Amino acid sequence: MVSVSKVQKKEGMSPIRTGGDFVQVLVLSFSFMFIFTAFQTTGIIEETVLQSLRNETTTCTNGSGTSVKLNEENCPEGFIQSSTFTGSGYTSLSIIYATFSIASWVAPSIVALTFPKWSMILTSIVYVIFIASFLFPSTWLLYLLSAILGTAAAILWTSQGTFFTWISSPDTINRNSGVFYAINQCSLFFGNLFVFWQLRGKTVIDGDLRSTIFIPLTVVGIVGVCLMCFLKNLKSAPEDKSGNTLQNTTEEPTNSENIKKVNIEIDLDVVGKSSDIPEVKVTIGSTALTAFKESLQLFCTWHMLLLSLCSIYSGLEYSFLSGVYSTAVGNTRQLGVDSKKFVGLVGILTGVGEVLGGSLFGLLGSRTTKKGRTPIVLLGAAVHFASFTCIYFNIPNDATLKETNDISFFQIPSSTLALVCAVFLGFGDACLQTQLIATFASVYQAKSSAAFAIFKFTQSAASAVAFFTSSYMGVFLQMVVLFLTCVVSAIAFFIVEWKTGQLTQKVVKGDDCTAKDEQNCQQQQQLTEQDVNQPTNS
Numbered sequence: 281m282v283s284v285s286k287v288q289k290k291e292g293m294s295p296i297r298t299g300g301d302f303v304q305v306l307v308l309s310f311s312f313m314f315i316f317t318a319f320q321t322t323g324i325i326e327e328t329v330l331q332s333l334r335n336e337t338t339t340c341t342n343g344s345g346t347s348v349k350l351n352e353e354n355c356p357e358g359f360i361q362s363s364t365f366t367g368s369g370y371t372s373l374s375i376i377y378a379t380f381s382i383a384s385w386v387a388p389s390i391v392a393l394t395f396p397k398w399s400m401i402l403t404s405i406v407y408v409i410f411i412a413s414f415l416f417p418s419t420w421l422l423y424l425l426s427a428i429l430g431t432a433a434a435i436l437w438t439s440q441g442t443f444f445t446w447i448s449s450p451d452t453i454n455r456n457s458g459v460f461y462a463i464n465q466c467s468l469f470f471g472n473l474f475v476f477w478q479l480r481g482k483t484v485i486d487g488d489l490r491s492t493i494f495i496p497l498t499v500v501g502i503v504g505v506c507l508m509c510f511l512k513n514l515k516s517a518p519e520d521k522s523g524n525t526l527q528n529t530t531e532e533p534t535n536s537e538n539i540k541k542v543n544i545e546i547d548l549d550v551v552g553k554s555s556d557i558p559e560v561k562v563t564i565g566s567t568a569l570t571a572f573k574e575s576l577q578l579f580c581t582w583h584m585l586l587l588s589l590c591s592i593y594s595g596l597e598y599s600f601l602s603g604v605y606s607t608a609v610g611n612t613r614q615l616g617v618d619s620k621k622f623v624g625l626v627g628i629l630t631g632v633g634e635v636l637g638g639s640l641f642g643l644l645g646s647r648t649t650k651k652g653r654t655p656i657v658l659l660g661a662a663v664h665f666a667s668f669t670c671i672y673f674n675i676p677n678d679a680t681l682k683e684t685n686d687i688s689f690f691q692i693p694s695s696t697l698a699l700v701c702a703v704f705l706g707f708g709d710a711c712l713q714t715q716l717i718a719t720f721a722s723v724y725q726a727k728s729s730a731a732f733a734i735f736k737f738t739q740s741a742a743s744a745v746a747f748f749t750s751s752y753m754g755v756f757l758q759m760v761v762l763f764l765t766c767v768v769s770a771i772a773f774f775i776v777e778w779k780t781g782q783l784t785q786k787v788v789k790g791d792d793c794t795a796k797d798e799q800n801c802q803q804q805q806q807l808t809e810q811d812v813n814q815p816t817n818s
Contacts, residue, residue: 301447305456307510308443309463311404314504316464318497319407320602321471322414324627325493327369327607328620331683332485333417338363367419370751372426373603377595377744379430384737387438388575388730396446397511399439403432404508408501414494434736441732445721446514457717461710462638468631468706471497476624483618575730583779584731586772587719588738590657593769594712595742597664597762601630601705604750604758605671608679609702614687615695622695629699630706637710653715654774660711661770667704668759668766670697677754715773723780 391399410429413421448456478493479485485493578584609615610623641656674697676686687693716735724731750758 302452302456304447304512305444305459306463307507308440308447309460311400311504311507311511312440312460312464313467314507315404315407315467315501316504317467317471318411318501318504320467321475321497321627322411322494323373323603324468324472324606325475325623326372327603328610328623329414329485329490329493330365330367330369330372330417333365333367333490334363336484336486337365365417365419367417367422368751369603369607370747372422373599374744374748375423375426376430376433377599377740377747379427380433381430381737381741381744383431383434384438384733384740385575387434387736388733390435391438391442394439395513396439396443397508397513399435400443400511401505401508403436403439404501404505406432407436408498408505411494411501412498415491415498417490430740434733434740437736438733441721441735443511443514445725445732447512448721450722450725453721454718457714457721458638458641461714461717462635465631465634465638465706465710468627468634470631471500472624472627472631474624476621476628479618479621479624481618482620485620574727575733578724578727578730579734583723583776584734586776587716588734589772590712590716590769591735591738592742593762593765594709594716595739596746596765597705597712598709598739599743599746599750600758600762601702601709603747604680605702605705606630608675608755609698611679611681611683612676612693612698613683613685614676614693615698622698625699626702629702633703633706633708634710635706636703637707638714641711641714652777653719654777656711657715657773658770660708661766663704663711664708664766665763667701667708668763670701670704672756672759674698674701675755677756680750680753680755680758712769719773719776 406425406429410425413425444456444460474496475493478489482489579588606623606626609626610620612622613619615622637660673689674693676684676688676693678684678686720731720735753761
């Protein structure tokens with residue numbers, strides 16, 4: 281429960297962050313861009329790289345002990361296939377996101393006991409170690425580091441969400457989320473441009489080429505970690521020049537102030553985004569146990585469950601565009617003998633779509649969200665519908681599973697259409713992700729750690745399932761699943777924004793009526809509490 285006060289509005293205090301805090305947004309954004317230039321590029325090419333590594337280390341042996349190298353997908357008749365490396369990129373990514381989802385429940389407890397800056401630095405080092413491990417391929421090491429990375433990722437993103445909320449205000453959250461998202465997604469462009477250049481004309485990724493790719497990626501990751509050292513070492517939200525905490529504070533407002541205030545006790549699950557909404561003030565001296573309990577309680581509210589449906593879809597579609605689609609295009613031999621080059625090109629154009637959407641709906645958030653966030657989410661859904669349909673007809677069904685010479689519904693797959701779909705996938709993802717980030721940050725300001733942990737739990741759990749099933753599901757079935765979950769996600773987001781908009785209006789009306797009649801305001805307060813505190817079993 282939180283206390284909503286009109287003190288700052290009465291005093292004419294602006295909640296807009298100072299220029300110094302925007303610099304922190306930029307430092308945070310560029311540090312993540314460098315780290316995820318390395319990691320997202322690794323994720324996109326991981327299965328492709330490991331396919332070549334498995335083929336490189338696979339031999340075929342017959343009963344007489346004669347061994348031959350594997351030249352095709354299967355050994356000749358009478359030969360038994362064996363390999364010294366059996367790691368799978370899909371399995372690795374599945375482990376990452378599975379441990380990510382589980383660790384998301386304890387991440388708020390860890391963040392509550394530490395400083396977000398150092399949590400982000402230490403966990404980012406794990407990313408660098410994971411990327412460097414491709415220089416020394418080992419199946420057990422790949423899966424072990426995948427599990428460790430998933431745990432580190434949960435702490436990293438929970439810390440990032442907390443830090444990001446502390447340096448933002450209701451008036452700057454759209455701008456800041458757009459800046460962070462657009463800069464971070466540039467990682468898809470730079471990393472994959474490098475990969476595209478390295479894989480041109482290549483049919484096999486051998487040991488020398490792996491070193492050429494992963495040594496620079498490791499260095500780029502180290503640069504990102506170093507940039508994080510310039511972040512402020514915050515333990516709570518910053519204060520303005522008069523000493524007032526702009527978001528979260530360590531004290532409740534006192535009654536000694538000569539300003540009439542309205543204290544409305546409401547559930548954090550229903551506070552909507554509006555520049556006219558009073559400031560939210562809570563005690564943030566949360567213990568680890570309290571943080572864990574908050575996460576569980578928050579997860580079991582109607583609005584969070586609906587937003588979780590959106591998070592689930594975002595996890596499914598992001599896993600497809602970040603690892604599965606590029607592999608499928610690279611495995612489609614009908615696109616040319618050097619179809620592997622399209623792996624990097626798909627990543628580049630996905631990044632173009634991400635940056636375009638992040639810039640349009642994030643940096644210009646105050647203008648593009650005048651009619652609410654739902655129209656932007658619906659636009660993203662429409663773009664995704666178009667891309668799913670084109671992929672269904674353009675890419676062979678088995679392309680997600682292995683290299684194939686199969687044709688698609690279009691007889692010969694179109695490389696142009698495949699690349700256009702990459703832009704659409706990125707743009708649609710940006711529409712959804714920017715609005716989800718802004719919604720979580722504005723609706724759950726006072727419980728940002730718990731809210732972002734739940735967001736990442738549902739998102740990463742869906743991604744884990746998506747990557748695991750990609751080893752067994754063809755393109756056609758994956759498109760059907762994505763289409764259906766996209767519809768459910770759009771409906772859920774519309775319901776949440778509609779309901780929070782109604783409740784926000786009630787809170788504002790309750791504040792306005794205090795100037796006329798305190799008794800009527802108290803009655804309004806009681807009605808508001810009855811409306812918003814709805815358990816999931818009601």
